Amino acid sequence: MDKALIVEKINDFLVDEFEVEANDITPEANLKETLDLDSLDFVDLVVAIExxxxxxxxxxxxINVxxxxxxxxxxxxKLS
Known part of the structure; x- marks a missing residue:
C-alpha cells in the first residue's frame, strides 16, 4: 500500500470515527491536540488501525509520534 493511500485511509477514519474536522487534518497537526485523545480514544485508535x-x-x-x-x-x- 502506498503512502498516499495510507494517508487517505487514516484521514477518512479520523473524520468518520473520531469526528475530526477535515480542515484540521494536516501533516503538521499535533496528533493528541487534533484528536483530543483520552485513554478510551487511544484504544479506539488502536482498534481502528488494526x-x-x-x-x-x-x-x-x-512514543515519538x-x-x-x-x-x-x-x-x-508497520506495513513495510
Missing part, C-alpha cells in the same frame, strides 16, 4: 490496516500497534509505538505526519509514517513503517 481493522483498517491489519497491523497491531502498542503504546510504545506512539507527535504530528499526523509521524502517525502516517508509523503506519507506513
Amino acid at each position: 481493522s483498517n490496516f491489519g497491523v497491531k500497534v502498542k503504546g510504545e509505538d506512539f 507527535n504530528t499526523l505526519e509521524d502517525f502516517y509514517n508509523l503506519i507506513d513503517n
